[in-house]
Amino acid sequence: MTHSIREYIVTNNLPPFLRLHIAEELAAPPSPSLVDDTLASLATAFEVATGWPLVEESATLTESSSHRRRVKESTDDTISAPPADATRIERWRAAQLSDAISNLFAQLKTLQTALWHREAELAIGIPVSPKREEEEHLAARLEVMLRNGADAVGCCAAGLYMLDDATTELKLRAASGLPNDRFLEPARPLAGAFAELEALIGHAVVLEDASLLPHWRLPESFPAALCLPVSSPTDPLGTIWFFADSVRDFTDQEIHLAEIIAGSIAAELQREVLLAECLASKQADRQVITAVHWQHNHLPTIKPIVDGWDVAGWSASDDELASGFYDWFVPPDGSLAVAVGMSNGIGMESALNASALQASVRAHTDYAHNAANLIYRVNDSVWNASTGGHASSLFYCKATPDSGEIEYSTAGVVTAILVQKSDVELIQSDAPPLGVEPELNPPMTRARLAQGDVLLILGGPSTRPSLHLELSRQIRKNRDATAEELLDLVRSVAPQNDLALILHRRQQGEASGH
16 A cells, blocks of 8 residues: 655644654555557547547546546537638538547446456465465564564664454564563553554654653663554554664654565565465365265265166265265165255255264164154154254155055155156155154155156255156156166256155166166
């Protein structure tokens, strides 16, 4: 940020050996314009070609706020002696041409300003990464900066005093030329530290003879000192003191240089904060990637070898944590079981709940059960394992391979479509989600699947009847397709759905994957 230093010599209430240098913020300079540089040559060419001179029209408030200018052909009022050139074209034609030129210049000006801003924005896109030798030596870097800064302004010592989180105390964090035991001293209260209070509001405080101003409370006993703020663009961070070993004045150039040093230290501190945040973010990203891989590794990939049945599942969360799962397995009774579950919430919380729900479903299938019993037991586990607020949805179905009979039960907001040769049934639950009530007794439904019949389970609610009709129509047209092919059809018809499972009864003798 560009500042100009305006010096105030206090003559009324304070002695002349105390000076305050106030950093006055200057207005931002206008953007450089190559477009404006060509306006004069274009005006000359326009006049030669048309016989009418161009003048710059005063921009309106809206146009000036957008950095747009207009040019127009001169009217007779602005021409003292209209040229008598025989090549002069009609005025209305010149007006059309000047309007087109004006619009073109306005667009070029807008693009140039946008490019000017964009290049500055790209300048902050450089990667922030630590050097190996820097990882443990922020203190050494700050000490070097303070020592070099003190030498540059003709001082023998310097100290960096940082505010605490409550902005009530100042603690020495880095120093050059001061005894090391100063770091052991407790923090100083900000209240009553008049020099630092003055500095923190943006003033450079120059104490030419500190012995004459004891009430300004220098943190160290030196004959003269200079105090400046160390701050980010939004918040004060602390102060920096430069101490001299004799009574002296500080020139404007030295104060300018001290401000630059304070800004460099603030930038170094902010870089460390940014670097720590970047490293923490990268570590968190790696943990999320590991969790995503863990979720995918726990989705089923090998189909159960069950004669006459085929299954396939799909989850859209390939590179982010999923809040749902699909699963299939063969319980000890020899049936084929499929499940689709989802957990409420966002991010890591819903992903952890979904993984816990999947583990609970698998654990409860190891003993004899029907579909409603399993949901009852899973709900009991979810209820006892959480403190509330972790509602989940589950669709569970068991198929008897030989007879084609299925039984299913559901809780929460999972939708299923049963597509048979002559009928289509939309299955939606009236039961509350898992984990909402201590006891859940969902209804259980039985049906019989003939060859070619398909049970499609979708994660989440679906309220579009047209979508249900289109899905059932596509599935019915392709009853002889494999489960993977049917799943591809579902993805093409309902790409917004991120979780689906197909249970397909095929011709006897055809197992999953064949």
